[in-house]
Amino acid sequence: MVYSQDPQNQVDAVVLGAGFSGLYMLYRLREAGLSTRVFEAADGVGGVWYWNRYPGARCDSESVYYNYTFSEELFKEWSWSSRYPEQPEILRYLNYVADKFELKPDITFNTRVMSAVYDEASNRWQVETDTGETVSAKYFITGIGCISSANVPNIKGLNDFEGQAYHTGHWPHEKVDFTGKRVGVIGTGSSGIQSIPVIAKEAAHLTVFQRTPQYSVPAQNYTYTKEFVEEVKDNYSEIRRQMQETVAGLRFEFGEQSVLDDSPEVRRQKLQEGWEKGGWEILFTYNDLLANEEGNELVAAFIREKIQEIVDDPETANKLTPDHFYGTKRAIVDTDYFETYNRDNVRLVDVKASPIEAITPKGIRTEDNEYELDAIVFATGFDGMTGSLFKIDIRGKNGVTLKEKWENGAQTRTYLGLTTAGFPNMFMLTGPESPSVLGNMPATIEQHVEWVSDCINHLRENKVDIFEAESQAEEEWSAHCKELADATLYTKTDSWYTGANIAGKARGFPIYVGGYGAYREICDDVAANGYKGFSFK
Numbered sequence: 001m002v003y004s005q006d007p008q009n010q011v012d013a014v015v016l017g018a019g020f021s022g023l024y025m026l027y028r029l030r031e032a033g034l035s036t037r038v039f040e041a042a043d044g045v046g047g048v049w050y051w052n053r054y055p056g057a058r059c060d061s062e063s064v065y066y067n068y069t070f071s072e073e074l075f076k077e078w079s080w081s082s083r084y085p086e087q088p089e090i091l092r093y094l095n096y097v098a099d100k101f102e103l104k105p106d107i108t109f110n111t112r113v114m115s116a117v118y119d120e121a122s123n124r125w126q127v128e129t130d131t132g133e134t135v136s137a138k139y140f141i142t143g144i145g146c147i148s149s150a151n152v153p154n155i156k157g158l159n160d161f162e163g164q165a166y167h168t169g170h171w172p173h174e175k176v177d178f179t180g181k182r183v184g185v186i187g188t189g190s191s192g193i194q195s196i197p198v199i200a201k202e203a204a205h206l207t208v209f210q211r212t213p214q215y216s217v218p219a220q221n222y223t224y225t226k227e228f229v230e231e232v233k234d235n236y237s238e239i240r241r242q243m244q245e246t247v248a249g250l251r252f253e254f255g256e257q258s259v260l261d262d263s264p265e266v267r268r269q270k271l272q273e274g275w276e277k278g279g280w281e282i283l284f285t286y287n288d289l290l291a292n293e294e295g296n297e298l299v300a301a302f303i304r305e306k307i308q309e310i311v312d313d314p315e316t317a318n319k320l321t322p323d324h325f326y327g328t329k330r331a332i333v334d335t336d337y338f339e340t341y342n343r344d345n346v347r348l349v350d351v352k353a354s355p356i357e358a359i360t361p362k363g364i365r366t367e368d369n370e371y372e373l374d375a376i377v378f379a380t381g382f383d384g385m386t387g388s389l390f391k392i393d394i395r396g397k398n399g400v401t402l403k404e405k406w407e408n409g410a411q412t413r414t415y416l417g418l419t420t421a422g423f424p425n426m427f428m429l430t431g432p433e434s435p436s437v438l439g440n441m442p443a444t445i446e447q448h449v450e451w452v453s454d455c456i457n458h459l460r461e462n463k464v465d466i467f468e469a470e471s472q473a474e475e476e477w478s479a480h481c482k483e484l485a486d487a488t489l490y491t492k493t494d495s496w497y498t499g500a501n502i503a504g505k506a507r508g509f510p511i512y513v514g515g516y517g518a519y520r521e522i523c524d525d526v527a528a529n530g531y532k533g534f535s536f537k
């Protein structure tokens with residue numbers, strides 16, 4: 001590689017991605033006086049909210065918390081329309097933020113970073129893009145999201161289909177019109193469950209290809225009143241404080257009791273109330289839902305009963321009824337998902353019982369049938385946590401790639417989920433082994449960005465050239481993450497959290513399950529103690 005000597009291409013920091021994390025990281029670095037380049041593969045800001053434009057896409061953390069809180073002015077300027085607004089509104093918000101803080105001039109759009117190589121002689125990162133540009137930076141920061149590498153399963157005949165095919169995570173910008181069409185949706189995770197009711201209303205006929213049934217509870221979405229929005233704004237400081245301290249970066253904690261502490265009658269009443277309030281209420285009703293098999297089963301049984309009540313056809317209801325531990329696959333909230341199966345134009349195909357054999361020119365062939373389709377929607381998810389990092393050729397000391405160091409995901413090792421030994425001056429926003437996807441993402445992102453920018457300020461003030469996680473600290477952190485995860489039910493279920501959704505991917509649970517508030521305290525403590533666990537040169 002020819003290293004960049006061009007002063008134009010020598011910057012203090014390179015940041016990857018212009019979603020929630022990249023935008024705020026750029027803001028903070030610029031405030032601190034660092035020259036910064038952000039590279040973004042899309043032609044606009046937004047990250048996952050740029051790409052995930054499928055019908056029905058919306059957030060499932062309440063919008064008044066699903067936003068930045070670092071700027072009181074911004075918080076008070078923006079008003080959300082509803083509890084769970086749709087993707088266009090969230091994308092408008094992120095564009096508003098980028099425009100307000102004049103971030104776009106420092107973002108290079110339509111440009112994908114292909115490699116980032118640490119040069120030990122100069123102690124700088126050499127970053128190469130798909131447009132042939134090389135930039136040299138002191139700090140290399142990834143803000144590429146945890147679920148941004150789309151998974152299109154390797155099904156025979158994938159390219160033979162003569163109709164239209166879409167992936168929910170790469171949806172076209174123009175409206176896709178399913179009117180009069182026979183549509184097939186593969187996948188019933190959050191994306192499938194959000195899009196199925198909307199597509200069913202438009203399409204002539206919808207066939208859902210389900211491999212694993214999912215628990216889902218009603219979102220109970222509603223339009224915010226002006227009074228509520230004003231009240232939220234008046235409580236800005238309190239909301240920011242609460243979000244920083246709670247287990248998931250929202251305003252509430254898990255309930256104080258075990259599932260087993262309540263009598264069946266009281267438990268039922270609480271779960272019914274949770275169902276009616278919607279969203280995350282049921283998931284947070286008890287303190288041990290995700291650790292106690294017997295308790296989890298009681299809550300899961302309540303949701304299974306609801307599915308049986310809602311869905312008219314008993315055979316369809318049975319196929320839709322899950323048997324894994326509730327919440328161990330990402331919990332889902334929906335609008336009329338199970339009700340959709342009562343429509344005459346919707347059918348459910350169980351592809352665990354009769355697996356998909358091939359995509360054919362005319363549709364999808366399973367072991368026992370062929371389904372003619374005009375369009376196929378792949379709601380088949382993502383290569384989560386490590387997928388996007390591994391797509392980039394990231395090389396640390398001695399030319400070792402991140403993929404090699406982490407043994408292709410079999411041995412993910414980080415310190416605090418922010419850094420990894422052998423990769424000096426590199427930071428991962430919402431990286432593996434941080435709380436990331438188990439919390440309200442904007443809150444977890446703000447904490448990471450603030451920690452990283454404070455850290456960089458500290459390094460500059462103290463004229464530190466090389467900042468690197470120590471192997472011992474990293475070993476301990478990764479072991480701690482594993483120990484916490486193994487004490488939960490998460491690891492007992494196949495999910496994208498564990499890597500089970502990707503053929504051949506190593507299994508693990510590279511997410512910190514100890515809670516966002518506790519994690520923040522740990523990170524603050526590390527900083528307050530002179531960044532213990534890191535080496536400085």
Ligand code: N01
Binds near residue numbers: 154192193351382
């Ligand atoms: O992806 P998923 P997603 N044949 O992996 C099935 C976030 N998100 O895009 O369970 C047949 O959850 C797969 O089956 P199985 C959120 O964190 C948030 O829906 O592996 N089926 C599953 O049913 C979420 O968790 C929002 O057996 C195949 C589905 O495809 C994460 O993104 C909205 C298959 C994939 O579900 C991912 O959600 C949307 C195959 N070969 C997403 N391969 C919000 O609300 C896979 N499947 C904010």
